[in-house]
Amino acid sequence: MAVITVVRFGMLDARIESEVMGFLARTLDCEVQSGPVLPEPAGALDERRQQWMAIDFLKALVAAAPARGRILGLTGRDLYIPMLSFLFGQAQLDGAAALVSVARLRQEFYGLPGDDGLLLTRARKEALHELGHTFGLVHCPDPGCAMSLSTNLPQVDFKRDAYCTNCGGTARARLAALNGETK
Amino acid sequence: MKERWQILVIDDEEVMRESLAAWLREDGYTVDTAQSGLDGVSHARQKEYAIYFIDLKMPGGMDGIETMMEIRRMQPEASVIIITAYATVDTAITAMKEGAQEYIVKPCNPEEISMLVERIIKIKNLQRENQILRKRLTGQYEFRDIITKNPKMLSLLELVRDVASMRSTVLIRGESGTGKELVARAVHFSGDRAQKAFVAVSCASLAETLLESELFGYEKGAFTGANAQAKGKFEIAAGGTIFLDEIGDISPKLQADLLRVLQEKRFYRLGGTNEVQVDVRVIAATNKDLAEEVREGRFRDDLYYRLNVIEIQIPPLRQRREDIPLLARHLLERLSSECGKELSGLNEDALKVLLSYDWPGNVRELENAIERAVVTCRGRQLTADDFSFLAQAVEARTNFTVPAIPLQELEKLAVQAALERSSGNVKEAAQALGIDRSTMYEKIKRYEIER
Numbered sequence: 001m002a003v004i005t006v007v008r009f010g011m012l013d014a015r016i017e018s019e020v021m022g023f024l025a026r027t028l029d030c031e032v033q034s035g036p037v038l039p040e041p042a043g044a045l046d047e048r049r050q051q052w053m054a055i056d057f058l059k060a061l062v063a064a065a066p067a068r069g070r071i072l073g074l075t076g077r078d079l080y081i082p083m084l085s086f087l088f089g090q091a092q093l094d095g096a097a098a099l100v101s102v103a104r105l106r107q108e109f110y111g112l113p114g115d116d117g118l119l120l121t122r123a124r125k126e127a128l129h130e131l132g133h134t135f136g137l138v139h140c141p142d143p144g145c146a147m148s149l150s151t152n153l154p155q156v157d158f159k160r161d162a163y164c165t166n167c168g169g170t171a172r173a174r175l176a177a178l179n180g181e182t183k
Numbered sequence: 184m185k186e187r188w189q190i191l192v193i194d195d196e197e198v199m200r201e202s203l204a205a206w207l208r209e210d211g212y213t214v215d216t217a218q219s220g221l222d223g224v225s226h227a228r229q230k231e232y233a234i235y236f237i238d239l240k241m242p243g244g245m246d247g248i249e250t251m252m253e254i255r256r257m258q259p260e261a262s263v264i265i266i267t268a269y270a271t272v273d274t275a276i277t278a279m280k281e282g283a284q285e286y287i288v289k290p291c292n293p294e295e296i297s298m299l300v301e302r303i304i305k306i307k308n309l310q311r312e313n314q315i316l317r318k319r320l321t322g323q324y325e326f327r328d329i330i331t332k333n334p335k336m337l338s339l340l341e342l343v344r345d346v347a348s349m350r351s352t353v354l355i356r357g358e359s360g361t362g363k364e365l366v367a368r369a370v371h372f373s374g375d376r377a378q379k380a381f382v383a384v385s386c387a388s389l390a391e392t393l394l395e396s397e398l399f400g401y402e403k404g405a406f407t408g409a410n411a412q413a414k415g416k417f418e419i420a421a422g423g424t425i426f427l428d429e430i431g432d433i434s435p436k437l438q439a440d441l442l443r444v445l446q447e448k449r450f451y452r453l454g455g456t457n458e459v460q461v462d463v464r465v466i467a468a469t470n471k472d473l474a475e476e477v478r479e480g481r482f483r484d485d486l487y488y489r490l491n492v493i494e495i496q497i498p499p500l501r502q503r504r505e506d507i508p509l510l511a512r513h514l515l516e517r518l519s520s521e522c523g524k525e526l527s528g529l530n531e532d533a534l535k536v537l538l539s540y541d542w543p544g545n546v547r548e549l550e551n552a553i554e555r556a557v558v559t560c561r562g563r564q565l566t567a568d569d570f571s572f573l574a575q576a577v578e579a580r581t582n583f584t585v586p587a588i589p590l591q592e593l594e595k596l597a598v599q600a601a602l603e604r605s606s607g608n609v610k611e612a613a614q615a616l617g618i619d620r621s622t623m624y625e626k627i628k629r630y631e632i633e634r
Contacts, residue, residue, distance in 0.1 A: 049290075053198075054202070055198060055201075055202055080290065081198075081202035081203070081206065082196070082198055082199040082202060082203075082289060082290065083199060083202060083203040083206070083266070083289050083290060083291060083296070084202075084203075084206065084289075084290055084291060084292070084293050084296070085290040085291060085292050085293070086293070087206075087293070090205070090206070090209075091209070092205075093205070093208050093209055133209055138208070138209060138210060138211035139209060139210045139211055141525065149209075149210060149297060151292070151293040151294035151297055152294055166562055166563050169562065
């Protein structure tokens with residue numbers, strides 16, 4: 001059984017999903033499988049904000065999560081929680097589900113010409129970041145580590161699509177335990 | 184160490200408070216939530232939080248401002264961030280006037296909120312560091328610096344509190360490293376002599392004549408090199424407290440002198456003819472069984488009874504194991520800030536190692552062990568591996584055959600061996616043996632060991 005299941009919500013470019021899957025399998029050195037395409041949660045859209053409630057997406061992921069292992073959801077929708085104006089992603093700390101929105105990772109969101117390469121790189125970093133939370137990792141003070149907190153794109157672009165030594169150690173230990181459980 | 188800073192989110196809307204709490208937890212903070220002003224206040228009554236996020240509009244009889252006022256009444260140092268969806272100048276002004284640190288309008292930019300929290304925590308870290316350093320500098324320890332939940336220790340502290348403002352002599356007994364001086368300082372600084380001097384003297388580290396001049400001072404010309412009159416520790420401590428550590432090691436002559444001071448509150452400086460009168464409270468400490476010393480004729484019984492008016496016996500760390508996690512966390516916090524390392528704590532395995540160790544050197548040994556682990560650790564959390572040296576110490580203790588010789592000779596051998604290993608460095612050798620430096624000097628003197 002795979003350790004990480006990657007799913008996408010509704011209409012999202014399948015290339016992003018396959019890029020993220022391949023990347024996670026290589027980087028985390030574990031089995032990664034594709035799950036079913038999930039419908040966007042009903043009622044998640046806030047008409048006034050024109051944004052989607054991240055918690056509803058996370059709930060849908062938890063419901064779809066396999067008994068063991070982790071689930072990563074990808075969406076093209078712009079996410080929010082009531083307190084914050086937007087989110088790049090969210091995850092359950094030490095839990096099963098992680099969520100990444102690529103809406104604000106696209107150059108087009110800021111009125112700039114599209115850049116697929118850049119979008120995929122950012123998606124890889126955020127996928128690694130949110131999954132890191134499910135491995136129990138909190139934000140890392142090293143701004144180059146994928147677990148550092150990014151609240152804007154320059155911060156996302158600055159960090160690497162890899163964990164620092166410390167975070168990597170914790171993630172590997174957790175993955176090894178998960179590997180044992182899922183076999 | 185972000186974990187040590189706790190945040191409380193108070194909001195009546197579940198989605199709002201849980202999503203903010205989850206977001207802050209990802210940042211490494213420990214976050215609790217409360218669903219009303221009243222609930223928030225009762226949380227604050229039980230625990231001190233570094234930051235309170237309080238929603239302005241809450242039903243149930245207590246709005247955000249009232250909640251904040253109540254919390255700040257209990258914890259004037261608390262930082263409050265008021266959250267509101269209705270940004271009006273009026274409420275902002277009221278909130279700030281009543282002491283809110285910040286005022287944010289939801290929805291708020293994640294960058295803004297993370298910088299805000301970071302800024303407040305940075306100030307809190309500096310304040311705490313300042314507090315620690317100041318305390319180190321002045322040595323003004325109080326009861327709350329004695330960390331314990333052990334019933335014996337708690338009743339001991341109760342006793343200490345009761346006797347703090349009395350003039351009675353106190354005798355503190357306990358093994359090396361149990362914190363005898365810390366308790367003595369607590370007695371002094373929580374009594375009515377706190378504003379006066381606390382003078383500590385280690386009776387074991389000085390030769391008899393030196394100790395005499397150290398305690399009582401001397402007149403000009405009392406001995407070669409006495410070029411001017413000098414005050415002794417008793418005079419320096421006038422109005423305050425003198426702490427005589429290792430009292431069991433003083434000579435019969437000094438025992439007689441000390442008895443006189445205790446009885447008559449007066450003494451002569453060395454070589455002096457005028458009596459000096461002082462009001463000094465005496466706190467003595469020893470790791471010896473003084474009653475036994477009296478029976479053996481090595482310690483004057485009249486002095487013993489004078490000193491032993493109030494006896495405080497500090498239990499060794501192995502008899503208060505429940506304090507190990509508390510102490511370990513406290514020491515880790517202090518030492519990591521002193522070493523400039525950001526550590527998130529101890530993991531469970533590390534704690535297991537600490538709990539199963541016997542700590543012959545008591546709290547001081549624990550402190551040394553944690554300092555060593557903080558300095559050498561590579562991760563952000565202390566693990567069992569960082570304490571592997573303790574296992575080696577246990578092994579070294581169990582894996583050798585003890586020769587059947589008198590105990591005192593065995594102790595002499597141990598002291599000699601520790602000194603050899605440390606190339607004569609007394610501090611290092613004392614640390615290795617898990618004893619106080621003054622105890623080490625005393626043993627060197629007693630066994631006439633050459634350094």
